[in-house]
Amino acid sequence: MKITALYVYPIKGLRGIELSSAQVGPRGIRHDRHFMLFQVHPATGELKKVQVDSHPRCALFEQRFASDAPGDDGSTIIVRYLGDLAGESGATDEDGSLRVPLEPDISSLEKIEVVLHGSSTAAYRMGDPYDTWFSHRFGFRAILVFLGDGRRAVLGKTLPPKPTPERQQQNQGWITSLVSYITGAQRSSEMEGPWLTFADVAPLLVTSESSLKDVRDRLLGGRPVEMYKFRPNVVVDGEGEEPWAEDFWAELAITPGRAEHGDSTVRNTLLLTGNCLRCTSLNVDYQTGKPAVDETGQVLKKLMKDRRVDSGSKWSPVFGRYAFLGGSGREGFTVSVGDKAEVTRRNTERSVWDWPGL
Template structure:
């Protein structure tokens, strides 16, 4: 039987994540997931572990629906309140998308700049300012916050176990930063799924997830693997002309609540 075995939420794009037992699904994916983003203070362009591996060492978690807590080694934690949706707007860029997003203020900018040794700002995306998902894979009106391209990422535990066996050592699921982990499926069975239901929420699988270099970083320290794993192994059997793939991007079709242990039903 297929079941939901883990739920991950990443409040700030490319910072540390939260392992949850229960999560709400809203119009942008998991409620609170990737609703914040660190940007270069001069250009407004998004920053990730691709450029700044030390971002992995910064923790981010929701204290409540309006308060984010940031933490880092040898620094006092900082709490940041969700800014008003239409004030202190800053032009920011995520890949090819540009939008105006509320700035979280100087205290957050100073704290993060000190951690990362780079001038940066923290911004928030309210639902009213979310981005349209690429209509080559989605419907008009499908929205995403600051995730790379899609609201949700699913990986099966069987796929990670198979990759770990091929690499020759256990790999942390956090390297791949999924939202939903499913157990009970054969390795890479998710490649062929269409629609699925967990609890009362339906999801549509829309595109395989192409992988950048982030999975080669230790998800806690940001240190890069010396042997290029697991991307080197993935590239030997999960590559096509457009990239190396692991996991599947989803779009939610409705809202509701997910809990670890829920059965997963394949609809097509």
């Protein structure tokens, strides 16, 4: 198999950025989901996450990196709203787009607590002009939040990788260094193990084109549905594998597929530990920012016919696998479109969903 696409979502919920190559680390692809939008209840001030399933208009926000220096992957995100707007508001570029620094100075930002799927973290409000810009386009009071030095715990029993004693010993020095770098403090027991950005339940999501083809051909009668609707990070072609074979994938080895990447014998691994349970975001039309009115607005319903294969969440269909960085790549690696991907370990039974409250 080969990797055919890579995606990153600096601001969670908005359109992804397609990459030709990416740096993958313990928290996933670099810059992935370090920002998040919330709707503020006008009376109580309660925060509600803004994502495609609950706020289809998210599909109309395009984001891309802006390079401020040659060879840099971009120190700024440029966000552009593709929908109709009566008037402009906030500090924007000439075309109405918004520039968001990828690494804002948190020293002057308001610190708040964010709870996502029961896993909480400290985070930082970006404030204006960002809040005003998004509020004007969504039509409600919205705030933009930056993760900064925050971190979310992985909950449940089946999603985190369970290292062997040998691998745990190998990782000990790396984990200590990582924690010291981030917090400037000595490692405590609660810091052991993987932790997350604003990604839902794992750093990475892997999907297969062969399974998407089955959705198109068998469930939608040949009607197009694009992979970006499934919001993956890593897409493989699935060549040599049956559709939905990824349900049983436990480990994926990635080998540089081009000479400039160096030693072709080097293998970096991803541990595939849980199924991705799907929601109504699949039904959104990315051209209108609303649920699709044709057959593509029934993607979730179609998947429910025979893809409710996880006994831990019997009502939700499965498409794709959540992944963590494997032991051989614990310090991170570069992955590119065209790299080879090989299943090096398979489960004999499907994973069972286990995340408290989800």
